[in-house]
Amino acid sequence: MAKTAERFAFATFDVLESERIAGPRYSYWKSVFQTFFKRKTAIFWLALLLSLTLMSFIQPLVSGYDPAVAPNINTPSTWYQKPSAEHWFGTDDRGNDLWDVVWSGTRMSLSIAFIAAAINIGVGILVGAVWGYSKRLDPILLAVYNVVSNVPYILRSMMLMYIFGRGFWQMILAMTITGWLSIAFFIRTQVMIIRDREYNLASRCLGTPLKRMVTRNILPYMVSVIATLIYQEIPGLINTETILSYLGIGLPSTYPSLGRMIDVYWSFVDTYPHMIVFPGVVMGLVTISFYVVGQLFADASDPRTHR
Amino acid sequence: MLGYVVKRVFQSILSVLIVSTLTLFLVYSCVPRQLVFKGDLVLPKIANKPDEYNDYKFRTWEKLGYIDYMTQQEYAQEVFGADSPNVSQALLRDSSFYEKFRTDLSARGYKVEALPISGYLYATKDVALLTRVFRWYAKLIQIDHPYRIQDPNNPGLKRGYFLTRDWGGGLALAASGTIYKYQIWVDDSFPFFHQNIVRLNMGRSYPTFDGVPVLDVISGGQGRSARREIRTTVRGEEVSFFTSIDEHSLKYKPVLDRLDMNKFEDNYADGNLTTIDPSMLGTSFTIGMYSLLLSLAIGLTVGVIAAMKKDRIFDKITMAYIVFISSIPTLLYIALFARFGMKVLGLPDKFPFLGSQNILSYILPTISLSLGGIAGEALWIRRYMVDQMNADYVKFSRSKGLSQAEVFFKHIVRNALIPIVHSIPMAVIGTLAGALITESFYAVPGMGKMFPSAISDYNNAMIIALTFIFTVVSILAIFLGDILVTFVDPRISLAARKEAR
Numbered sequence A: 001m002a003k004t005a006e007r008f009a010f011a012t013f014d015v016l017e018s019e020r021i022a023g024p025r026y027s028y029w030k031s032v033f034q035t036f037f038k039r040k041t042a043i044f045w046l047a048l049l050l051s052l053t054l055m056s057f058i059q060p061l062v063s064g065y066d067p068a069v070a071p072n073i074n075t076p077s078t079w080y081q082k083p084s085a086e087h088w089f090g091t092d093d094r095g096n097d098l099w100d101v102v103w104s105g106t107r108m109s110l111s112i113a114f115i116a117a118a119i120n121i122g123v124g125i126l127v128g129a130v131w132g133y134s135k136r137l138d139p140i141l142l143a144v145y146n147v148v149s150n151v152p153y154i155l156r157s158m159m160l161m162y163i164f165g166r167g168f169w170q171m172i173l174a175m176t177i178t179g180w181l182s183i184a185f186f187i188r189t190q191v192m193i194i195r196d197r198e199y200n201l202a203s204r205c206l207g208t209p210l211k212r213m214v215t216r217n218i219l220p221y222m223v224s225v226i227a228t229l230i231y232q233e234i235p236g237l238i239n240t241e242t243i244l245s246y247l248g249i250g251l252p253s254t255y256p257s258l259g260r261m262i263d264v265y266w267s268f269v270d271t272y273p274h275m276i277v278f279p280g281v282v283m284g285l286v287t288i289s290f291y292v293v294g295q296l297f298a299d300a301s302d303p304r305t306h307r
Numbered sequence B: 001m002l003g004y005v006v007k008r009v010f011q012s013i014l015s016v017l018i019v020s021t022l023t024l025f026l027v028y029s030c031v032p033r034q035l036v037f038k039g040d041l042v043l044p045k046i047a048n049k050p051d052e053y054n055d056y057k058f059r060t061w062e063k064l065g066y067i068d069y070m071t072q073q074e075y076a077q078e079v080f081g082a083d084s085p086n087v088s089q090a091l092l093r094d095s096s097f098y099e100k101f102r103t104d105l106s107a108r109g110y111k112v113e114a115l116p117i118s119g120y121l122y123a124t125k126d127v128a129l130l131t132r133v134f135r136w137y138a139k140l141i142q143i144d145h146p147y148r149i150q151d152p153n154n155p156g157l158k159r160g161y162f163l164t165r166d167w168g169g170g171l172a173l174a175a176s177g178t179i180y181k182y183q184i185w186v187d188d189s190f191p192f193f194h195q196n197i198v199r200l201n202m203g204r205s206y207p208t209f210d211g212v213p214v215l216d217v218i219s220g221g222q223g224r225s226a227r228r229e230i231r232t233t234v235r236g237e238e239v240s241f242f243t244s245i246d247e248h249s250l251k252y253k254p255v256l257d258r259l260d261m262n263k264f265e266d267n268y269a270d271g272n273l274t275t276i277d278p279s280m281l282g283t284s285f286t287i288g289m290y291s292l293l294l295s296l297a298i299g300l301t302v303g304v305i306a307a308m309k310k311d312r313i314f315d316k317i318t319m320a321y322i323v324f325i326s327s328i329p330t331l332l333y334i335a336l337f338a339r340f341g342m343k344v345l346g347l348p349d350k351f352p353f354l355g356s357q358n359i360l361s362y363i364l365p366t367i368s369l370s371l372g373g374i375a376g377e378a379l380w381i382r383r384y385m386v387d388q389m390n391a392d393y394v395k396f397s398r399s400k401g402l403s404q405a406e407v408f409f410k411h412i413v414r415n416a417l418i419p420i421v422h423s424i425p426m427a428v429i430g431t432l433a434g435a436l437i438t439e440s441f442y443a444v445p446g447m448g449k450m451f452p453s454a455i456s457d458y459n460n461a462m463i464i465a466l467t468f469i470f471t472v473v474s475i476l477a478i479f480l481g482d483i484l485v486t487f488v489d490p491r492i493s494l495a496a497r498k499e500a501r
Helices: A002-007 A015-020 A028-037 A040-063 A098-133 A137-149 A153-164 A168-176 A179-195 A198-205 A210-218 A220-246 A258-268 A274-300 B002-030 B033-039 B050-063 B072-080 B086-090 B097-107 B129-138 B214-219 B258-263 B280-308 B313-327 B330-343 B360-389 B392-399 B404-442 B447-457 B460-488
Strands: B067-071 B111-114 B121-126 B141-143 B160-165 B171-176 B182-186 B193-195 B198-200 B222-225 B228-234 B237-243 B268-270 B275-277
Touching: A028 A040, A028 A274, A040 A098, A040 A274, A098 A137, A098 A168, A098 A179, A098 A210, A098 A220, A098 A258, A098 A274, A137 A179, A137 B002, A153 A168, A153 A179, A153 A220, A153 B002, A153 B404, A153 B447, A153 B460, A168 A179, A168 A220, A179 A210, A179 A220, A198 A210, A210 A220, A220 A258, A220 A274, A220 B313, A220 B330, A220 B404, A258 A274, A258 B330, A274 B313, A274 B330, B002 B129, B002 B460, B033 B050, B050 B067, B050 B121, B067 B072, B072 B086, B072 B097, B072 B121, B097 B111, B097 B121, B214 B280, B214 B447, B214 B460, B228 B258, B237 B258, B280 B313, B280 B360, B280 B404, B280 B447, B313 B360, B330 B360, B330 B404, B360 B404, B392 B404, B404 B447, B404 B460, B447 B460
Parallel strands: none
Antiparallel strands: B067 B121, B111 B121, B141 B198, B160 B171, B171 B182, B182 B193, B222 B275, B228 B237
């Protein structure tokens, strides 16, 4: 007994010390960004994405390009110019600088995709969260979903575009009026899976209010799911826009857009390939960078990848 | 199982009804009716003749079901009889018939107006939206029977069914007194068994393919008519003649001419022409099916190999392809592939260059259509396989000492294929939607191209019919997928399981 007393001494209670051993500090968002920026490819694609987006929103303000006005239409010498120091992307069949055309087209396509994606995802998540929780709402929304989802999305948007007429807001309406449904359905299924997990059961037993359950327990769990939705939604909407505009039922000719550019310039693909290459490359880079950045971000936002 | 199928069929029919009713409502109420004339070729020619212009416009709207239309002359004929001399009297300027027309038709709810030049009266009445939708359904299903034809000039028309042989020598059930002569027949073209008894009528196409029933536009042949020599017996005499008439489409013709008499025994002499090019439906179906097979064959093979060689170079290339295809717009990769196919492989990048008879025309559209499908199938089978790789049953089979190939092909692939089988019918829809853009890009004369062109021509009947057909196909595909998966995986039962106790 005495020996024990020699070897061991009573420790004094230290508040600061007890805080320290409580475990390393973990901040979810900090870890997300740490994991994300650890990858060089992520930084590269994010930089590309940001510069393309910024370029397409700033450049048209500077250039003042308007497809309804073709100032060089009567000076044939300015038509069909190959890329040069003066015109980086060359000029088109009406003497417009392709550099200007490409960026305002990108801006239009991106604006539509951003607005429509914001509406689709916003409404989709809200409705989906409620849908997943409400047992009374479920059969009604499920019936609506079953009817609507039977019609392929592109067919639906074409149909709606025909009904609403051609234009910027009409196109957004056509894309969003049923577009949120599939997202809501997806979220509903996810919420249903997470809703009845043990930790939520425990939380409910302890009397956590519904609002807190949704915002604190369930939504954070779904960050990676939502990130996945966003990165698939935006290239998907750009795709829909190009298809509609290419088929001549999307934006009217007074709007520049990537789909319209392919439509209009395709007839010059043999004679003046630069007119199709530059819009095509920009379009490809924009959509790929969205997709890749989104994918990497979704990976990073999954807590299981955090160290 | 049976109960489930019945329930699903009922649900599917309900779905189709809801979608098409919604479409009808939206198209008829939201698309301005003035727009249907955008593609009309007659209207610009009579633009400087206000009377004809007015008349043509109202007649077209009447044909399309927007309004009821009555001219002064028509009403006079209705009142006095078609050949009565009173009809021309009623049209004279000081006739009291003007007043009668006004009061009678106003009483019927019509709006009466005068033509700008001649001053003749006409009356129009908007058909209520609900009535229009109801009329579309009312005439949708047409059933042919031996008392269908009521021709006052042909009281001796025989009525009844009889077995006969058609020109090709095939057995057929024919009838008299019906609209169509051949009711049921068998031949060597898909789906081998044909009938004319129940036909769908979705209205007539306008302004493109003016006056042709929309379903005939889609399912009828295209291109030049194909002539062939026919030997048959007419009234006991052996005859032989060249014709391009498709005998299975023969319809009742009230008045026969001498040429008809030489070819046909009875009044059934009004047939469609056989053509050298397949129908829109056939063209789309051929391309869609081959591309589906291609995407399954290539996509699944590539996906399985990528999963087996996970994180190696083959897997990385596959993933890069999948990211490329799923991120960039469909239009872009189809355009890119078309250039590659034309410049490197020397294939035509427009379908009509070589036409439907040349197999080379089909190659690029088919492969283009399958590019997306390949990516999809490869992505999913790879993901399912990777997910299964750490499953307990796989570890168990490894510990039993099975070889790597046995583990993969006897266990993992078979399990991973289940969701793929479920998605095969869905892939049919995928080709359908993909066909919209592919067919437009390659100018393939198919259904996919028809939809956008119907939209830009404001061909309402065609748009409604195509939406109807696409919806039916989609619903059928999803349904088939659910049924198919129960055959592949006995663990899945569709009927809701009864709660134990």
